[in-house]
Amino acid sequence: MKTCNKASTPETIRFQELVKRGSITEGQLQEAWREAVQRDMELETILRYEFNIPRRVLLESLAEYYGCSWLEYDERRPVPPELLIGLDANQLCLSQWFPAIRDGNTVVIAAADPCDPVVHAEAAKIFLDAPCEFRVALAQDILGFIQDFLNGAPQHIIGNERTGLAYWRNTMSRWRTRLACYRTDFALLRTRFSLLRGGLALITIGRTLLHLPSRYSLALFYWIMIAAGFGLVLLGLAGYARIKRSVVSPPHYQTIVEVTSASLYFLENYQFSERKPAESTTPHTMLARLANMLPNCCVFIDSSLDNKVRSYLAHERNSLAAQRTVAACYRTVYSRARTGLSFIRTGVSFTSIGLGLVGYFGVGWMTLLDTFLIAAGLLLAVDGFIWYWPVRKEQCEASKCAIIA
Numbered sequence: 208m209k210t211c212n213k214a215s216t217p218e219t220i221r222f223q224e225l226v227k228r229g230s231i232t233e234g235q236l237q238e239a240w241r242e243a244v245q246r247d248m249e250l251e252t253i254l255r256y257e258f259n260i261p262r263r264v265l266l267e268s269l270a271e272y273y274g275c276s277w278l279e280y281d282e283r284r285p286v287p288p289e290l291l292i293g294l295d296a297n298q299l300c301l302s303q304w305f306p307a308i309r310d311g312n313t314v315v316i317a318a319a320d321p322c323d324p325v326v327h328a329e330a331a332k333i334f335l336d337a338p339c340e341f342r343v344a345l346a347q348d349i350l351g352f353i354q355d356f357l358n359g360a361p362q363h364i365i366g367n368e369r370t371g372l373a374y375w376r377n378t379m380s381r382w383r384t385r386l387a388c389y390r391t392d393f394a395l396l397r398t399r400f401s402l403l404r405g406g407l408a409l410i411t412i413g414r415t416l417l418h419l420p421s422r423y424s425l426a427l428f429y430w431i432m433i434a435a436g437f438g439l440v441l442l443g444l445a446g447y448a449r450i451k452r453s454v455v456s457p458p459h460y461q462t463i464v465e466v467t468s469a470s471l472y473f474l475e476n477y478q479f480s481e482r483k484p485a486e487s488t489t490p491h492t493m494l495a496r497l498a499n500m501l502p503n504c505c506v507f508i509d510s511s512l513d514n515k516v517r518s519y520l521a522h523e524r525n526s527l528a529a530q531r532t533v534a535a536c537y538r539t540v541y542s543r544a545r546t547g548l549s550f551i552r553t554g555v556s557f558t559s560i561g562l563g564l565v566g567y568f569g570v571g572w573m574t575l576l577d578t579f580l581i582a583a584g585l586l587l588a589v590d591g592f593i594w595y596w597p598v599r600k601e602q603c604e605a606s607k608c609a610i611i612a
Contacts, residue, residue: 224268280348305352317344403443409436467536550591558584
């Protein structure tokens with residue numbers, strides 16, 4: 208069993224390292240001690256909340272004094288259930304220690320005074336011959352461990368599982384925010400694309416009007432229209448290139464679906480999936496399978512002291528958040544497909560117009576403009592096909608997915 212370098216000493220001596228570091232003066236430390244005695248509170252609580260000394264600074268000061276490592280309370284820390292068998296919450300509160308981690312065969316114990324022989328004796332009585340490593344922790348942190356993990360039977364411990372669920376809800380919210388940014392990029396791209404489409408339209412109109420007979424010479428005006436069209440085309444291409452090169456440029460379709468699946472990983476640890484009979488047609492795409500899986504995920508929580516109604520509601524909130532995440536992924540996929548289809552539609556239109564102008568007016572020096580329209584249309588159609596083709600299957604299987612509500 209590992210021991211510390213120093214024996215127990217009065218409270219103010221335990222925090223002398225704070226004075227050496229300049230975090231607090233000796234006078235302030237004595238004042239905090241008097242206030243703690245008067246208010247019947249822990250000195251660390253006064254230092255933390257009245258003198259605004261961070262938790263980590265207090266832990267590092269105590270670790271330096273005791274010559275051991277420190278352990279910080281974390282609501283998400285999974286305490287092995289076997290460490291909780293035989294523990295007496297009242298006794299732990301009096302002695303201020305708690306077994307928090309199992310590192311191989313070693314039991315890591317958080318203790319307010321890791322050099323207290325009473326703590327060592329109690330730990331040896333519980334864990335017999337298992338080696339123990341004592342780490343210093345704040346008394347408030349030890350109380351947090353006790354409250355989280357000793358409110359129910361050891362075989363049915365939830366602890367602060369709601370914190371883990373809240374963590375996953377935040378993860379899904381951040382991903383949905385990023386998906387919203389991607390959809391905004393798609394919308395901005397379509398807006399820029401409308402400038403490009405307007406520019407090509409001006410070029411087409413100007414090139415056509417140059418061949419029409421007129422009593423007045425409006426050739427200059429028509430050329431101005433063509434020049435303005437080229438200007439709009441350049442503006443549209445500049446916006447398109449900026450979005451393609453930006454840091455938050457829309458990733459590949461498969462990447463979006465894979466990250467969405469990763470953000471739903473909590474379903475394997477916090478939810479339970481009911482197995483239904485295999486359907487005759489199983490969706491081929493990952494996103495469709497995710498959508499079909501969500502309605503089958505449910506939560507079974509038995510009544511106990513540590514499982515209140517809010518625990519069940521926390522699971523339900525996560526299930527609804529998972530459904531919103533899949534729906535957000537679908538909206539992003541369809542936004543990408545809609546952008547690609549607008550490219551294809553415009554590209555086919557202008558390619559047809561360019562070919563029609565060549566066929567109607569014949570080959571001449573103005574055919575350069577017709578060729579530009581044909582080439583631009585082909586490029587737009589190819590680019591749109593690249594955007595649309597990877598997501599085409601989702602349109603076929605979306606109607607077969609279970610409705611999530």
